[in-house]
Amino acid sequence: MMKIPPYLKKGDLIGITCSSSKMELAAAEYAANVINSWGYQVHLGITVGTSFHNFSAPDELRLEELQGMLDDPEIKAIIFGRGGYGMICLLDKLDFTRFRKHPKWLCGYSDITTLHTHVQHRYGIATLHSLMCSGITEATAENVYVDSLHQALRGKAYKYAAAPHELNRPGEASGVLVGGNLSLLANLSGTRSQIDTKGKILLLEDISEYRYNVDRMMYNLKRAGWLDKLAGLVVGAFVDGKETTTPFGQNEFEIIQNIVKDYKYPVCYGFPSGHQVENYALRLGTKHQLKVGAKGSILYTAK
Numbered sequence: 001m002m003k004i005p006p007y008l009k010k011g012d013l014i015g016i017t018c019s020s021s022k023m024e025l026a027a028a029e030y031a032a033n034v035i036n037s038w039g040y041q042v043h044l045g046i047t048v049g050t051s052f053h054n055f056s057a058p059d060e061l062r063l064e065e066l067q068g069m070l071d072d073p074e075i076k077a078i079i080f081g082r083g084g085y086g087m088i089c090l091l092d093k094l095d096f097t098r099f100r101k102h103p104k105w106l107c108g109y110s111d112i113t114t115l116h117t118h119v120q121h122r123y124g125i126a127t128l129h130s131l132m133c134s135g136i137t138e139a140t141a142e143n144v145y146v147d148s149l150h151q152a153l154r155g156k157a158y159k160y161a162a163a164p165h166e167l168n169r170p171g172e173a174s175g176v177l178v179g180g181n182l183s184l185l186a187n188l189s190g191t192r193s194q195i196d197t198k199g200k201i202l203l204l205e206d207i208s209e210y211r212y213n214v215d216r217m218m219y220n221l222k223r224a225g226w227l228d229k230l231a232g233l234v235v236g237a238f239v240d241g242k243e244t245t246t247p248f249g250q251n252e253f254e255i256i257q258n259i260v261k262d263y264k265y266p267v268c269y270g271f272p273s274g275h276q277v278e279n280y281a282l283r284l285g286t287k288h289q290l291k292v293g294a295k296g297s298i299l300y301t302a303k
Contacts (some may be wrong), residue, residue: 001124002120002124002125002126002176002285002286003103003123003124003125003126004126004285004286005077005103005104005105005125005126006076006103006104007153007154007155008040008076008077008105008153008154008155009154010039010040011039011040011041012040012041012076012077013040013041013042013043013074013075013076014035014040014041014042014043014075014076014077014078014079015042015043015045015069015072015075015077015078015079016028016031016032016035016042016043016044016045016048016078016079016080016081016133017045017047017048017062017065017066017069017078017080017081018045018047018048018050018056018057018062018080018081018082019047019056019062019065019066019080019086019087019090019112019115020055020056020062020080020082020083020084020085020086020087020111020112021054021055021056021082021083021084021085021086021111022050022051022052022054022055022056022084023048023049023056023081023082023133023134024049025048025049027133027134027137028044028048028049028081028133029044030136030137030138030141031079031081031133031134031136031137032044032133034136034141034146035079035136038150043075045065045069046061046065047061047062047065047081048081054084054085055085055086056081056086059086059089059090062086062089062090063090063093063094066078066090066094067094067095070094070095070096070098070099070104071095071098071099073102075104076104076105077104077105077106077107077128077153078104078105078106078107079107079108079130079132079133079149080106080107080108080112080132080133081132081133081134082110082132082133082134083108083109083110083111083112083132083134083181084110084111085111086111087111087112087114087115088114088187091114091115091118091193096119096122096123099123099125100123100125103125105127105128105153106119106127106128107127107128107130107132107149107153107281108128108129108130108132109129109130109131109132109180109181109205109273109274109279110132110180110181110184110207110275111181111184112132112180113129113179113180113181113184113185114184114187114188114193115127116129116180116284117178117179117180117184117185117188117193117194117195118188118193120178120195120284120285121192121193121194121195121196122192122193124285125285126283126284126285126286127283127284127285128149128152128153128281128282128283128284129179129180129203129273129281129282129283129284130148130149130152130279130280130281130282131145131146131149131279131281135277135279140277143277145272145277145278145279145280145281148160148280148281149281151281152281152282152283153281157300157301158280158281158300158301159298159299159300159301160271160272160280160298160299160300161296161297161298162268162270162271162272162296162297162298162299163270163296164294164295164296164297165253165268165269165270167253167254167257167267167269168266168267168268168269168292168297169265169266169267169292170266170292170293170294171232171264171265171266171292172266172289172290172291172292173201173231173232173265173266173289173290174231174287174288174289174290174302175199175200175201175230175231175232175287175288176199176200176201176285176286176287176288177200177201177203177234177282177283177284177285177286177287177288177299178195178197178200178201178202178203178284178285179195179202179203179204179234179284180203180204180205180284181205181206182204182205182206182209182214182217182218182221183206183209183217185204185217185221185226186217186220186221189220189221189224189226190224194224197225197226197227197229197230198228198229198230199229199230199231200230200231201230201231201232201233201234201288201290201299202226202227202230202232202233202234203234203236203271203273203282203284204233204234204235204236204256205235205236205237205238205273205274205275206238206252206274206275207237207238207239207240207274207275208239208240208241208242209238209241209242209252210241210242210243210244210248211241211242211243211247211248211250211251211252211255212244212248214238214241214252214255214256215248215250215255215259218255218256218259219259221259222259222260227259227260227263228263230263230265231265231290232265232266232267232268232290232292233256233260233265233266233267233268234267234268234271234273234290234297234299235253235256235267235268235269235270235271236270236271236272236273236274237270237271237272237273237274237275237276237278237279238251238252238253238274239274239275239276240275253269253270256269257269266290266291266292267292268290268292268297268299271297271299282299283301286301287301287302287303288300288301288302289301289302
């Protein structure tokens with residue numbers, strides 16, 4: 001049984017940390033002000049606005065700050081500044097003892113998929129696949145996707161729609177939602193962080209991958225059993241795909257369709273999730289309903 005962290009109420013404290021790549025301080029401060037306007041207190045960590053090569057800070061400092069926020073009983077949620085790369089360097093050094101007793105919402109996507117997957121599989125705690133501080137800008141602050149993070153933190157039920165797509169496979173599914181960034185999921189395949197996808201609805205998205213590599217990663221998931229017994233598959237955005245000198249011959253959605261063509265579960269393509277403005281907050285580790293039909297798809301929270 002998955003444990004659901006407490007939802008937030010006004011006045012609660014949210015921690016912001018950059019556990020992966022670096023982020024400009026001004027951008028984080030803008031996001032913090034927006035979050036503050038929702039009625040929450042915000043604590044900006046010392047990794048925000050700092051730089052160490054491509055990382056925000058050396059491993060030891062990023063680890064110390066994230067561990068402190070996981071353990072701090074006053075912090076009710078952690079919203080990561082941005083993704084990039086670096087969470088895998090910290091994962092096996094984190095101590096989740098206090099977090100397991102007093103869980104809190106971990107909010108992010110992309111590189112944060114590593115943490116989401118580990119926490120759900122190892123400790124049975126739900127997390128939030130959502131935009132991060134980098135996605136809260138002057139241009140987006142009042143859009144529905146930023147608001148979806150606010151509402152998800154409050155515990156509000158949601159129902160999100162996706163436009164029809166020619167590759168969609170119609171059907172209905174019910175199951176716990178898991179997944180996230182394809183590259184990270186493939187990287188975790190065969191490790192002690194690999195999730196059990198049997199009876200689950202799997203979410204996939206990615207950015208800036210060579211198309212042949214998307215094909216290879218999908219074969220990885222298939223051969224490792226990730227795709228065999230799914231309840232449903234939700235394919236989010238695959239943006240800025242790359243080609244070699246000789247084109248691969250299929251786009252990302254066609255690659256995925258070819259890999260899952262022999263299965264019977266419903267598949268939705270082009271769901272508003274991933275490395276784009278259209279990025280809804282999704283409570284991973286909680287039960288969802290997926291309906292894929294001629295007029296489009298809907299994914300919504302289930303009781």
